[in-house]
Amino acid sequence: MAQPLPRTEPLPDAALIAAWQGGDEQAAAELVERHARPLARYLAGAGAPDAELDDLVQDTFIRAFRSVDRFRGQCQFRTWLLTIGGNVLKDFGRRTSRRKVMPLDEGVRDVRGDPHEHAVASEAEALLARGLKQLPRLQREVFLLRAQHGLEYEEIAAALATTSGAARVHYHHAVRRLKEIVTDE
């Protein structure tokens, strides 16, 4: 195992990736600690059941670290990781296609603060979660990358190997469909 890098301040992702490639396990752990929660939010938003979230996050990191040689800095490491998470979730869905995936309602419930405000907020999140599950995968992923993680179209396009114009169209189609779905419910 390689010696961990001496740390005085947080290292950029690229340095941690290089350190991991050199055998530094602490660098891998730091990348996990840095990106696990945003990845979990993305997976939960994309329909991952609460009970499986930890395993799906782990699987995503394992797949990412195993194929990190293919990451060429075309986008941020986190964006690349989120797209791998989408693939891991797709594979999980295939394996469990006969099992009903749990809705996100449990995951978005909050017991602090004004109960009425939280009830309204939770209802909106549950509605959106149900709407997202009805979208084609690409529209769902583009919407989450843009709306949930605030990424620019150029960044989304680089991660999904498409153009920024195409990403913009997928996003707006997703918004239109979500408005229709939410209005219908």
Add this chain to the structure above:
Amino acid sequence: MNEDRLNEVARRLGAKAAERLDVAETARRVVARLREEPAQPAGVVWIHQTWVRIAATVVVLVGGSVALGVLSPSLGPRGGTHAAHLVADDLNDLSTDELRDMLTSFDEIVTDSVAVPESGDLRELDARDLRAVLRDLEG
């Protein structure tokens, strides 16, 4: 729910589930798995996946051609060949206007709605973007 509200709700989506995640424990498990589970050589995975895809494509193309031949015997072998032609191959031959028309038609078929998105208007896209959207939709 308007677009701003959708974005606001999306930003909160999954936050509670993510907060419950024990990131230090997750990191420990990931490192342990990386150490314990031997990596399959990337080349083997790639070759395996590629062969599966090739086999699946051949099955779909041959099956589709046979089915088309049975359903429409008058088309003959030329019809079967045409059915096996990938849509993406044709995209390079289309003009920007033709691509836009095709995408609008596709959108109407899929969503059963004539309106195109306001700020994602297809008229704003160039031929490269339109091809990318169509290829994305084709998968």
